[in-house]
Structures are given as C-alpha cells and as structure tokens.
Amino acid sequence: xxxxxxxxxxxxxxxxxxxxxxxxxxxxxxxxxxxxxxxxxxxxxxxxxxxxxxxxxxxxxxxxxxxxxxxxxxxxxxxxxxxxxxxxxxxxxxxxxxxxxxxxxxxxxxxxxxxxxxxxxxxxxxxxxxxxxxxxxxxxxxxxxxxxxxxxxxxxxxxxxxxxxxxxxxxxxxxxxxxxxxxxxxxxxxxxxxxxxxxxxxxxxxxxxxxxxxxxxxxxxxxxxxxxxxxxxxxxxxxxxxxxxxxxxxxxxxxxxxxxxxxxxxxxxxxxxxxxxxxxxxxxxxxxxxxxxxxxxxxxxxxxxxxxxxxxxxxxxxxxxxxxxxxxxxxxxxxxxxxxxxxxxxxxxxxxxxxxxxxxxxxxxxxxxxxxxxxxxxxxxxxxxxxxxxxxxxxxxxxxxxxxxxxxxxxxxxxxxxxxxxxxxxxxxxxxxxxxxxxxxxxxxxxxxxxxxxxxxxxxxxxxxxxxxxxxxxxxxxxxxxxxxxxxxxxxxxxxxxxxxxxxxxxxxxxxxxxxxxxxxxxxxxxxxxxxxxxxxxxxxxxxxxxxxxx
Amino acid sequence: xxxxxxxxxxxxxxxxxxxxxxxxxxxxxxxxxxxxxxxxxxxxxxxxxxxxxxxxxxxxxxxxxxxxxxxxxxxxxxxxxxxxxxxxxxxxxxxxxxxxxxxxxxxxxxxxxxxxxxxxxxxxxxxxxxxxxxxxxxxxxxxxxxxxxxxxxxxxxxxxxxxxxxxxxxxxxxxxxxxxxxxxxxxxxxxxxxxxxxxxxxxxxxxxxxxxxxxxxxxxxxxxxxxxxxxxxxxxxxxxxxxxxxxxxxxxxx
Numbered sequence: 001x002x003x004x005x006x007x008x009x010x011x012x013x014x015x016x017x018x019x020x021x022x023x024x025x026x027x028x029x030x031x032x033x034x035x036x037x038x039x040x041x042x043x044x045x046x047x048x049x050x051x052x053x054x055x056x057x058x059x060x061x062x063x064x065x066x067x068x069x070x071x072x073x074x075x076x077x078x079x080x081x082x083x084x085x086x087x088x089x090x091x092x093x094x095x096x097x098x099x100x101x102x103x104x105x106x107x108x109x110x111x112x113x114x115x116x117x118x119x120x121x122x123x124x125x126x127x128x129x130x131x132x133x134x135x136x137x138x139x140x141x142x143x144x145x146x147x148x149x150x151x152x153x154x155x156x157x158x159x160x161x162x163x164x165x166x167x168x169x170x171x172x173x174x175x176x177x178x179x180x181x182x183x184x185x186x187x188x189x190x191x192x193x194x195x196x197x198x199x200x201x202x203x204x205x206x207x208x209x210x211x212x213x214x215x216x217x218x219x220x221x222x223x224x225x226x227x228x229x230x231x232x233x234x235x236x237x238x239x240x241x242x243x244x245x246x247x248x249x250x251x252x253x254x255x256x257x258x259x260x261x262x263x264x265x266x267x268x269x270x271x272x273x274x275x276x277x278x279x280x281x282x283x284x285x286x287x288x289x290x291x292x293x294x295x296x297x298x299x300x301x302x303x304x305x306x307x308x309x310x311x312x313x314x315x316x317x318x319x320x321x322x323x324x325x326x327x328x329x330x331x332x333x334x335x336x337x338x339x340x341x342x343x344x345x346x347x348x349x350x351x352x353x354x355x356x357x358x359x360x361x362x363x364x365x366x367x368x369x370x371x372x373x374x375x376x377x378x379x380x381x382x383x384x385x386x387x388x389x390x391x392x393x394x395x396x397x398x399x400x401x402x403x404x405x406x407x408x409x410x411x412x413x414x415x416x417x418x419x420x421x422x423x424x425x426x427x428x429x430x431x432x433x434x435x436x437x438x439x440x441x442x443x444x445x446x447x448x449x450x451x452x453x454x455x456x457x458x459x460x461x462x463x464x465x466x467x468x469x470x471x472x473x474x475x476x477x478x479x480x481x482x483x484x485x486x487x488x489x490x491x492x493x494x495x496x497x498x499x500x501x502x503x504x505x506x507x508x509x510x511x512x513x514x515x516x517x518x519x520x521x522x523x524x525x526x527x528x529x530x531x532x533x534x535x536x537x538x539x540x541x542x543x544x545x546x547x548x549x550x551x
Numbered sequence: 552x553x554x555x556x557x558x559x560x561x562x563x564x565x566x567x568x569x570x571x572x573x574x575x576x577x578x579x580x581x582x583x584x585x586x587x588x589x590x591x592x593x594x595x596x597x598x599x600x601x602x603x604x605x606x607x608x609x610x611x612x613x614x615x616x617x618x619x620x621x622x623x624x625x626x627x628x629x630x631x632x633x634x635x636x637x638x639x640x641x642x643x644x645x646x647x648x649x650x651x652x653x654x655x656x657x658x659x660x661x662x663x664x665x666x667x668x669x670x671x672x673x674x675x676x677x678x679x680x681x682x683x684x685x686x687x688x689x690x691x692x693x694x695x696x697x698x699x700x701x702x703x704x705x706x707x708x709x710x711x712x713x714x715x716x717x718x719x720x721x722x723x724x725x726x727x728x729x730x731x732x733x734x735x736x737x738x739x740x741x742x743x744x745x746x747x748x749x750x751x752x753x754x755x756x757x758x759x760x761x762x763x764x765x766x767x768x769x770x771x772x773x774x775x776x777x778x779x780x781x782x783x784x785x786x787x788x789x790x791x792x793x794x795x796x797x798x799x800x801x802x803x804x805x
Binding site for chain 2: 081082084085088089090091092094096097129130131132187188191192194195196197199200201202203204205211212213214215216217218219232234235236237238250462
C-alpha cells in the first residue's frame with residue numbers, strides 16, 4: 001500500500017443551471033491573455049450536444065487516453081513513444097482552431113466614431129486570430145440549451161447506438177448541463193504523452209500541472225488528453241491547462257469555479273488512494289468494470305491501518321482529518337452517488353459527477369403524475385431508458401446499472417424528504433428500497449442540499465512551513481521584479497520571453513497591460529481604444545471619456 | 552578527382568583570410584555556446600518550437616516533416632563529410648567513387664527535401680494570415696540565414712558536380728573545419744577552396760552565431776529522454792519560497 005492524497009471535485013449536475021459563471025470567472029482568472037482567447041479551462045456543455053472542442057469524445061478520431069493492447073497491457077491510444085517522436089514535426093491528431101472555434105471581438109469603435117447616418121452603425125465581429133472581419137459560426141457553447149440541435153445533435157459521439165430513440169422522441173427530449181474542468185487524473189495520459197516531461201502530477205495533492213519552463217510546445221499533450229483539457233497557447237508556444245487553482249487551494253480556499261458557482265453544486269475535498277493499485281485498476285479488462293475498479297483504488301480514511309500508513313509516508317495529520325471529513329469521499333464511496341466522467345478512457349479521472357435526476361423528474365411532471373412520488377420516479381427511471389442510457393455512456397462506459405442505482409437513490413431521497421418536510425411520518429421503506437437507512441438518506445440530503453461553505457469545501461491548506469512561499473512577495477525584495485528581466489510584456493525572443501515572475505506580480509502586470517494596451521490585432525489607433533470588457537471601473541483610460549474642455 | 556593532398560605551402564592567407572577562416576569561426580562558436588547557456592538560464596519560458604499548427608495544418612502536414620527529416624539527413628551528411636577524415640573511410644575500403652556517389656545522391660535527396668519543405672513552409676508563412684502575423688522580425692532574419700545557407704550548400708553540391716573535375720572538399724573544407732576544433736586552425740586550406748564552399752561556410756557561421764537568439768534553439772530540445780523516462784512524472788511542490796531563489800543575504804532563516 002502506497003498512500004497518496006488527491007485533491008478532487010464532485011459536481012452535482014441536478015443543480016447546474018448552465019449560467020456559465022464558472023467558465024467566465026475561470027477565464028478572467030486564468031486564460032484572459034492573448035494566445036488563449038479560444039481556451040476555456042472550465043466550460044459548460046449542454047448535453048446531448050457536441051461539447052467543446054467539437055465531438056472531443058470521439059476517441060476513434062482523436063485517439064486520446066489509454067487502451068489495452070492484445071496482451072491486456074495499458075498503452076497510449078495515440079501510439080507509443082517512438083510513434084510520438086516520429087510524428088513530432090506535425091502532430092497528426094491536433095484539433096484545429098475550427099474544432100474549438102475562432103475567437104473574436106467586435107469593432108466597438110465604429111459605434112462611437114461612425115458619422116451621422118440613416119442606419120444605426122453596427123459593431124462587426126473581428127477574428128482574434130487573423131484580425132480580419134469574420135463570420136461567427138461556432139463557439140465554446142454554440143449549442144447551448146440544445147440550440148441548433150436538429151442539425152448538430154447527431155454529431156454527439158455519446159448518442160451513437162441510441163440515436164433512433166433520441167430522435168424519435170425529440171419533443172420529449174431531455175437536456176442537462178455538464179461543467180467540465182481538467183480531471184487531474186490518477187493516470188494522466190497528457191503527462192504520459194509529453195515528450196519533454198513537462199507535465200507532472202504533484203505528489204502532495206495530485207494536481208496535474210504544466211512546467212512552462214520545460215514545455216517545448218510539441219503539443220502531444222493536447223492530443224493525449226481524451227477530455228481535450230490541455231490547450232496550446234499559440235502566442236507563447238506553451239501548453240496551458242486547468243491548475244485546480246493551486247495558489248488558492250494551497251491556502252485553503254476553493255477553486256475560482258467552485259467559489260463562484262451560483263448553484264453551489266461543486267464539492268472539493270481530499271481522497272486517499274493506493275498508488276500501487278492504480279495501474280492494475282486502469283488495466284481492468286472490461287470497460288464497464290472501470291467505475292468499480294477506480295472506486296476500489298480509494299482508501300477508507302477512517303481505517304486505522306490506512307491512517308497509520310498515511311502518517312508513516314508523511315501525510316500531515318490535518319490532511320488525514322480533512323480526508324475523513326471529505327465530501328468528495330462521502331459522495332463517491334459512502335453514498336455512491338458520484339460517478340466518473342468517461343472511465344473508459346482509463347485515465348482514472350478525479351472530477352466526478354452526480355448524474356441528474358431532473359430529466360426524469362421533468363418528464364414525470366409533464367405527464368401529470370406526482371413527480372415527488374418514489375413509486376412514480378422508480379418506474380420512470382426504469383421506463384425512461386434514453387436518459388439513463390445516455391448518462392451511462394457518459395459516466396459508466398455504457399453500463400446502465402450504476403446510473404440506475406444513483407438515480408433511484410436520488411429519487412428515494414426526494415420522496416423520503418418530502419414526507420419529512422410536510423410533517424408526515426417518514427416511510428423507512430423508501431430508503432430501504434435503495435439499500436440505505438433513513439439516517440443515511442438524511443445525511444446525504446444534508447450534504448447535497450444544505451451543506452455550507454466549509455462542508456462543501458474541505459481543503460486543508462499547504463503547510464505552515466511553506467507559508468512563506470505561498471505569500472510570494474511578503475518578505476522578498478519586490479523590487480527585484482519591477483523592470484527586471486522578464487518584466488516587459490514581450491521579451492527579446494517574442495511573447496513573454498524572459499525569466500519567470502511570481503503569479504501575483506504576473507496578475508498585477510496582466511491587469512495593467514490589459515487596461516492600457518490590449519486591443520484586438522494591434523490597430524493603428526490603439527492608443528485611443530478602450531476595451532470595455534476589461535475595464536474594471538478604475539481610472540480613466542484615454543479615449544473613454546471626451547477630452548476635458550479647456551477652461 | 553585528384554587524390555593527392557592539396558598543397559597549401561606558399562598560399563598567401565592574408566589578414567582577410569585569417570579574419571574569415573579563423574576569427575569568424577571562433578567568434579561564431581563562442582556566441583553559439585555562450586548564447587545557448589545564457590538563453591537557457593534566462594529564457595526557459597521562451598525556449599519553444601512556437602508551433603503554428605493550430606492556425607493551419609494542410610500545408611504544415613506536408614512541409615514540416617519534409618523539411619525537418621530532410622535537414623536531419625543533411626546534418627548526418629555533414630558529420631560524414633566534415634568530421635570523418637578521408638583516410639578513415641579509405642581504411643574501411645570505401646572507394647572515392649563510392650563515397651562520392653553516396654554523398655552526392657544522399658546530399659541532393661536531402662537537400663531537395665529540405666528545400667521543398669522549406670519552400671512549402673515559407674509559402675505558408677507568407678500566405679496564411681495568422682501565421683504571417685505571428686512571424687517576428689527575429690524569425691525573418693533566421694529564415695534568411697537558414698535559406699541562404701541551404702541554398703549555397705545545395706548549389707555547391709549540385710553545381711560543383713556538374714563540372715568535369717568536382718572539387719574534393721575532403722581535402723580542403725573538412726580538414727580546415729577539423730583544424731578549428733583541434734585549435735590548430737589552417738586558414739590556407741579555405742583560401743584555396745572554391746567560392747561556393749567559402750560562401751556556404753560563412754553563411755553557416757552567421758547562422759550559428761544567430762542560432763541561440765532565434766527559435767532554432769528548439770533543435771536542442773529534441774526529446775530523446777522521452778524514450779526512457781517513466782510515463783507519469785511526479786514532482787513535489789516547490790519547497791523553496793517564491794518562484795526564484797532568494798538573493799544572497801535574503802535567504803530565509805530556518
């Protein structure tokens with residue numbers, strides 16, 4: 001047994017209203033600079049739908065993740081080490097910018113500088129890639145709320161095999177939102193694909209990061225990740241990915257996406273796992289057993305043997321206690337309502353999802369039946385095969401049984417709690433029918449519906465002996481950085497070359513640069529242009545207000 | 552082809568000869584080495600291929616492998632022609648004729664691949680809008696030097712062999728090149744070499760001097776280590792405070 005700690009997340013899809021707040025705040029925090037305009041570390045997809053980038057789940061096309069070879073051993077689906085080196089000059093499986101979308105801005109300037117005319121001036125879209133006028137045809141959430149679904153839906157790789165049923169019942173269709181970040185996998189295929197060894201998994205908390213000083217821009221990670229959550233910054237020539245907001249998590253506060261989630265549907269906590277069992281679990285022969293196999297890799301943090309072993313390998317006491325209180329462990333292994341996204345990629349993803357019961361509830365309600373009654377809901381879960389099969393394609397490699405079980409638990413919770421809320425005698429038969437006790441169902445309800453900030457986010461801070469480093473600037477000589485090498489926006493060898501600057505300084509500079517200089521495609525009159533999207537209300541940038549009258 | 556060693560006795564080298572065939576090579580080598588060390592120490596973040604595949608793939612898919620594999624073959628050819636002395640191959644029983652045939656055929660093949668690939672890539676760089684706007688001045692200088700060197704080299708190989716008595720560079724250029732590294736530079740060997748070789752060598756030295764400051768540094772990150780390292784890399788969180796080592800006198804007290 002080799003105990004390791006992993007920072008993990010669970011999202012409760014029933015609560016996601018698809019508001020994209022997580023995407024926007026994440027983008028503002030991490031990917032708002034040039035070169036990554038098309039990049040969303042966090043994105044929210046409407047399912048059924050193609051997702052972002054388009055049809056990324058079609059691994060026969062993209063060859064991401066792992067597969068078993070004929071001898072049952074794990075290998076990269078995109079090919080081994082030699083193949084990677086031979087295709088290094090032109091990556092054959094790199095999504096093009098069209099598979100994401102061509103980022104754009106609008107020529108807002110026209111709105112204020114156009115001469116008096118009969119028709120209202122229009123801010124035309126301009127491509128942020130070429131700087132030319134463009135026609136917007138796609139974006140990261142173009143098919144939001146099933147927009148254009150009749151035309152696009154058949155391209156959703158997860159609908160393969162059930163497309164007839166989905167199309168037949170389109171009027172009675174279902175829909176839900178799927179927010180996605182990097183999965184911070186236990187067996188990351190991006191890291192395994194990186195020729196430079198720049199992507200690493202932090203041994204303390206399992207966060208998967210790109211060392212940008214070691215990255216040489218070979219782009220194999222982009223192809224290797226089956227979730228397409230590693231991106232290529234086309235200005236700096238380096239890979240970028242979700243960082244699990246490590247500077248925040250290290251001081252004990254949740255990621256930006258979780259912090260700003262309106263529906264409070266994200267849970268963050270530690271899980272302890274046995275690193276020695278990861279390879280065997282990832283090599284499970286049958287795709288449909290991978291969910292169970294991954295669940296069994298996790299160690300019970302309340303088991304004295306596990307605690308003793310964790311202490312022996314130097315996991316701090318407060319981390320073990322945090323693992324015991326972890327909402328993520330509870331949802332995955334205690335209540336067993338959270339499922340991994342695409343376990344069949346064999347990367348052992350660590351962002352799990354509670355599948356939504358709402359498509360089922362909605363349909364029951366629309367038929368005029370009582371959508372809170374467990375009998376009706378159980379029957380509906382059994383009868384409504386389409387949502388269940390679709391969810392199974394996403395979360396259990398197509399095995400409907402675990403999805404069924406989760407949906408029944410959620411349905412049972414609804415009915416059981418309604419009795420309590422209405423002051424009726426709670427019926428213990430309801431939890432029993434899903435193999436739980438009334439108390440367990442109530443605890444699960446508390447965690448899913450009522451949990452406060454400190455119950456949803458159980459994040460032990462990185463250790464005090466390292467606190468100095470986390471402060472970054474507190475007692476360092478901050479003058480080292482201002483005007484020093486690497487402080488200019490663009491070094492002698494192109495975009496952002498030069499030494500590394502601390503993240504806080506980088507943010508400060510980035511904000512300053514954005515407020516003063518960032519415009520699309522470097523227009524000649526950029527001195528007088530203002531990017532209103534980036535203006536934070538402070539100061540008076542040139543050109544925002546008419547010049548003061550000479551008095 | 553004459554098999555007798557070229558005699559350099561009595562060849563007037565002159566100040567210009569010493570400058571071009573002794574000073575320039577050493578200056579270029581020094582810039583190359585020191586420049587790389589400096590670049591690696593101070594600009595790891597800028598050390599990248601700066602791929603433009605995201606913008607355009609159709610032309611790149613053809614041009615980039617053509618160019619890169621071609622130029623790797625060219626590099627191998629240069630090792631064979633410049634670094635391996637003539638008497639080594641003779642000892643191995645390689646006749647002059649055989650050597651010559653292999654060198655010319657491989658050289659032309661590699662050169663044509665490289666040049667065709669480079670032509671596709673340059674055409675792409677100029678005509679595809681996003682790729683062109685991502686081209687820095689530094690890149691343009693690099694392209695001029697690189698293409699000039701390749702053209703001069705290929706021209707020397709092709710044109711030199713069309714004449715009745717092709718010049719045997721293994722009597723002049725190669726010993727001169729080796730003499731630089733044995734620290735006994737013999738500029739006289741280069742003075743008697745044909746103009747094409749001299750221009751090719753000068754273009755190459757200027758390319759080497761510019762190399763560490765251009766995107767060409769990515770040549771030295773050819774990830775051979777990938778073949779042997781474990782798939783998943785684990786790393787502990789940096790225990791050193793901040794993102795750089797503190798200056799002397801500012802270290803943290805325990």
